[in-house]
């Protein structure tokens with residue numbers, strides 16, 4: 092059985108065809124990142140327009156690379172939640188038309204479920220496992236108990252870590268930095284941090300008063316902005332010019348982001364073991380999302396995992412960010428599990444906001 096996966100929830104137009112064993116027969120991806128980076132952020136109607144311009148070509152490219160015709164597909168799987176309404180709409184409309192024309196079953200996909208299950212495409216991982224998703228739009232700690240069975244332990248109460256790193260990078264004008272040409276904000280910070288002294292700055296760890304697994308990055312962002320402003324005054328330079336101590340700031344920011352993520356993840360591990368949600372012998376931490384490609388954060392999480400008897404797993408970087416492969420894989424998982432496969436396209440809508448699984452964050456807090 093073959094599945095076509097389609098992704099348009101944010102700023103990537105992706106498509107892929109996979110077979111039931113997870114073999115990628117064909118894939119295509121059109122990223123809008125560069126265009127949005129120039130604009131300083133994603134403008135929803137621009138994203139929509141670009142998805143419209145590219146969706147057909149991306150889908151056809153994935154199909155032709157796979158040598159599979161639409162009539163041979165077992166189903167079409169498409170991201171319907173969560174994401175930008177205007178972006179989700181393009182992929183959904185295209186997919187529903189295709190499903191109707193060829194009379195194919197349709198599998199609506201939760202974008203974060205797809206991120207969480209991607210690891211099962213590249214590694215042998217059995218349920219349950221602990222999963223941490225770190226990206227530009229999300230920060231989630233959850234237990235994956237089954238293909239469509241998740242327990243939500245915690246999430247960000249304001250912005251996601253990638254968003255915060257991008258904002259700090261913009262405030263530091265890192266696009267103008269000679270060593271950071273063409274890098275995403277988080278990537279630029281990681282690069283500069285390698286040669287910075289993090290101890291020159293200390294930023295208070297967020298959410299110390301909350302004994303839960305939620306995250307917060309916007310207060311931290313304000314603290315960093317204040318430090319940057321202070322330093323600009325000291326050095327007598329204007330906003331937009333590069334500070335001499337930019338590497339030290341990058342290192343300190345990266346460190347506090349890592350420390351915050353590690354602290355919340357540690358609490359999640361202890362909660363899961365104490366309540367037998369995960370078994371000590373087979374406990375696994377899976378980390379994904381664009382920010383998971385940060386080596387400093389990754390190494391910290393890896394050390395945490397091993398210190399607590401967890402295996403540490405992360406998909407390869409190209410599967411950590413948005414793509415069509417993970418959507419098709421989620422379709423395969425659902426097809427195999429026999430859940431969420433629809434034989435009529437009536438009444439299917441996209442949902443910009445959609446929680447992942449059952450929220451047990453209050454229980455975590457009471458228990459900690």
Ligand code: ATP
Pocket residue numbers: 101102225226227228229252253254256257275276277278281380381382383384385386411412413
């Ligand atoms: P979502 O998947 O939640 O819809 P998104 O598409 O913005 O959001 P991704 O493509 O998974 O997320 O990740 C992009 C984010 O990852 C950006 O914020 C970027 O700055 C960050 N990022 C990329 N590389 C690194 C790195 N090496 N270190 C830290 N952050 C990074």
Ligand code: FE
Pocket residue numbers: 202206226412413
């Ligand atoms: Fe994503």
